[in-house]
Amino acid sequence: MLTCGCGRWMHTEGIEEQVCEGGVPQWFVRSECRGCGLRVGVDVPAGQVGGLVDRLMWTDEALHRLDRMPPYLAALVRQEAEEWARARDARVITYDSLLRPPSDERIEWEPEAERRLGKVPPAVRAMAKIELERTAVERGMNVVTVSLMEEVKAKYFGMGAQRT
Numbered sequence: 001m002l003t004c005g006c007g008r009w010m011h012t013e014g015i016e017e018q019v020c021e022g023g024v025p026q027w028f029v030r031s032e033c034r035g036c037g038l039r040v041g042v043d044v045p046a047g048q049v050g051g052l053v054d055r056l057m058w059t060d061e062a063l064h065r066l067d068r069m070p071p072y073l074a075a076l077v078r079q080e081a082e083e084w085a086r087a088r089d090a091r092v093i094t095y096d097s098l099l100r101p102p103s104d105e106r107i108e109w110e111p112e113a114e115r116r117l118g119k120v121p122p123a124v125r126a127m128a129k130i131e132l133e134r135t136a137v138e139r140g141m142n143v144v145t146v147s148l149m150e151e152v153k154a155k156y157f158g159m160g161a162q163r164t
């Protein structure tokens with residue numbers, strides 16, 4: 001934790017993802033003292049915030065990405081990302097982590113499930129894919145099935161089961 005010259009803890013205000021010369025990713029962490037108003041910014045190598053960040057934070061870039069999603073999807077993505085971060089004791093949610101698959105494990109798709117995914121509107125297809133793969137992993141499955149798809153669709157996307 002950063003301590004201000006006035007003796008109070010400093011509060012993390014924001015994190016910007018940057019790329020410095022040489023292409024090395026770094027973060028610019030902004031902190032403010034709510035007592036005296038002093039503001040400081042510190043550059044750190046990406047991911048190495050140590051005690052600089054006082055709570056779970058979204059980078060400016062991750063927030064921007066979230067802002068551009070449809071509201072129902074943003075709510076889902078926000079909750080998923082924060083659960084993901086807490087489970088790993090991570091303090092920072094980055095742009096990339098919003099669309100990161102749940103693990104390195106390769107998830108297969110049933111041909112019929114894959115065909116149905118192709119009919120999902122492009123705007124939500126990427127998130128639907130991630131959501132389905134996450135759910136499969138949580139259940140210990142390594143394949144996305146049509147029945148899993150129906151279940152997730154009803155739960156998250158409010159479309160209900162399609163009549164066939």
Ligand SMILES: [Zn+2]
Nearest residue numbers: 004006033036
């Ligand atoms: Zn101060």
